[in-house]
Amino acid sequence: MAENDGQLIDRKSHIQNLKLQKVLIGIGGGIAAYKVCEVVSALAKSGVEVRVILTDAACEFITPLTLATLSRHPAYTDKDFWQPTHGRPLHIELGEWADVFAIAPLTANTLAKLAYGFADNLLTNTVLASTCPILLAPAMNTDMWEQVAVQRNWQQVLTDKRYHSVGPDAGILACDRIGSGRMAEPSQILPHIQSLLQTNGKRDLVGKQVLISAGGTREHLDPVRFIGNPSTGKMGLAVAQAALHRGASVTLVRAPATWSTPMGVRDIPVTSAAEMREAMLQCFPNADLIIMSAAVADVKPANYAAEKLPKKLLPTSLPLSSVTDIVAELGKLKQPHQLLIGFAAQTGDIVTPALEKLHSKKLDVIVANPIDKSDSGFGSDNNQAIFINAQGRQLEIARCSKLEMAHRLFDFVQTGG
Structure with missing residues (x-):
């Protein structure tokens, strides 16, 4: 059991019956990257197959070794992307492999790339090579989140039915600012991943x-x-x-x-x-x-x-x-x-x-x-x-x-x- 915001949460309760399903986690460069460790660990312990991609900026906050240990599988970085392979390209393999793709934290930089279809690293190339539902968990400073350009990119991305969102929440941020931009907690991300695996991302209750x-x-x-x-x-x-x-x-x-x-x-x-x-x-x-x-x-x-x-x-x-x-x-x-x-x-x-x-x-x-x-x-x-x-x-x-x-x-x- 883990404690979060004054309540006890049984992580296994969010991830029952997900065995043999495959979840790809993309981690952007933000302090909230540490929270994703709990998501990866909980999924892997339940028997879900987990693969992790870290951007170069993410590696400044959390190491590939940590994610590899938690996921029971090597974590991928841009160094892997640019290495010659003896099989199919890595981003194609990962994109086709995943049942659900979650990006957390989603930074303003990665959001802008998604909005305009840029593909200049392993994470964004894998997004374009995938067809599965993608869960986005933004995290950034309040002033950054509220910028007109960021909100425009956010709304543009959400017009694509592949993308689903969780958060951001409001609270105390790493910069000591109190406001919106805090990444959703694992207790919110995990059930959303479970839902996407259960429904393949269908939104049959829109308008209800x-x-x-x-x-x-x-x-x-x-x-x-x-x-x-x-x-x-x-x-x-x-x-x-x-x-x-x-x-x-x-x-x-x-x-x-x-x-x-x-x-x-x-x-x-x-x-x-x-x-x-x-x-x-x-x-x-x-x-x-x-x-x-x-x-x-x-x-x-x-x-x-x-x-x-x-x-x-x-x-x-x-x-x-x-x-x-x-x-x-x-x-x-x-x-x-x-x-x-x-x-x-x-x-x-x-x-x-x-x-x-x-x-x-x-x-x-x-x-x-x-x-x-x-x-x-x-x-x-x-x-x-x-x-x-x-x-x-x-x-x-x-x-x-x-x-x-x-x-x-x-x-x-x-x-x-």
């Missing part, structure tokens, strides 16, 4: 508004005690990442969670079922796809104490009142152009109760997932499920990462099951 609920709501008895459930919201996070990576505009209504909402996602934090209901109803009219992955409370304490109750005053029995069924309410409001997807976390027989929920709440698709299986369900980085649509088609999904499951759910929905 996706509304997602995530996490477990809390129904308070007093300011410090509540009725809750074990949901961590990881499945909802994965759905948000998958939708974002496929081009959607994403709104995430999330109950308390330890993770950070991805850049580019509209974040609406809530605590109780009532707050979630209010947020969902407000956002619902503009949504095309609504995915209710949250574990919403069914009941709440009938009485709430505004101040912490002394232990001696805690009730020996707790009167409860019902909570509005958000999914059922949205099902009644759903318009013909909208698709409503629900989740049913169950033990034992997961299909029968899921079918009942699917029809009674007017859902288009339901995800029935077991919570009594090892390494699956609440709190796990993995999940397994049976997708069921309103026409009765079922698709069983074996245990996989939650991000992979999210992509397979969108595939199921997009193809009509």
